[in-house]
């Protein structure tokens with residue numbers, strides 16, 4: 675426990691909306707849990723919340739519901755690093771990069787784009803895996819939740835390939851001691867009394883009717899899970915949905931973070947964490 679850095683616990687690969695800024699609060703909350711308890715990171719995403727809890731409390735059983743397959747991306751980090759090196763050569767080379775390890779160039783020339791697409795397609799063929807989300811983050815602006823697809827690449831590619839190598843050993847350690855599952859929240863059977871981390875998809879970021887309906891059924895499942903299980907709940911403005919539940923049924927403690935920069939839009943936003951741990 676001595677080497678835990680309470681203030682910082684960042685995922686080793688890009689993941690939009692990860693909760694790395696809450697590492698300190700998660701660490702403190704983890705200290706409140708009795709020995710022998712089980713913690714479920716129900717909407718695990720990058721696994722950063724599960725990782726923080728496990729680092730703070732190695733004695734706990736911590737389950738990361740890896741619905742997005744982030745752990746597969748971690749297991750392929752060696753291949754992703756090899757591809758990063760190749761991409762860097764195409765888009766400018768290590769000596770050419772400035773400013774925090776990366777530089778924005780926009781857009782890539784047609785020739786560079788063709789080389790980049792060729793490299794990605796070759797990596798996919800060679801390894802049967804491509805970390806499309808990392809590639810998307812490194813090569814395009816705008817929406818970063820969609821994976822880069824070499825068969826259907828974005829019209830314009832921009833380069834922000836990190837100059838620093840991926841820390842492979844650190845990345846692999848990201849999985850240590852965590853129980854990794856992958857299932858729809860509606861199929862999870864979570865015993866009453868287990869501890870929950872709930873960071874559901876935000877209703878405010880849902881932009882079509884179909885996914886909106888899906889989100890509301892997820893939120894109903896979340897509401898059912900909250901009964902009888904101590905929880906940490908994250909939210910944005912859509913948390914108003916929970917007003918009644920939070921104020922009348924539970925008495926959570928509130929934590930607010932302002933001025934976080936959105937990975938999607940670059941705009942400032944706030945996040946709230948509620949805890950009954």
Ligand SMILES: C[S@@+](CC[C@H](N)C(=O)[O-])C[C@H]1O[C@@H](n2cnc3c(N)ncnc32)[C@H](O)[C@@H]1O
Pocket residue numbers: 689691692693694716717718719720721722723739741742857858859860873874875876892
């Ligand atoms: C706000 S993000 C969680 C981010 C995560 N806490 C982190 O720090 O990286 C919500 C997550 O819920 C996942 N999700 C969406 N629908 C789901 C479902 N039906 N069951 C389980 N997880 C789901 C999304 O893929 C996304 O990773």
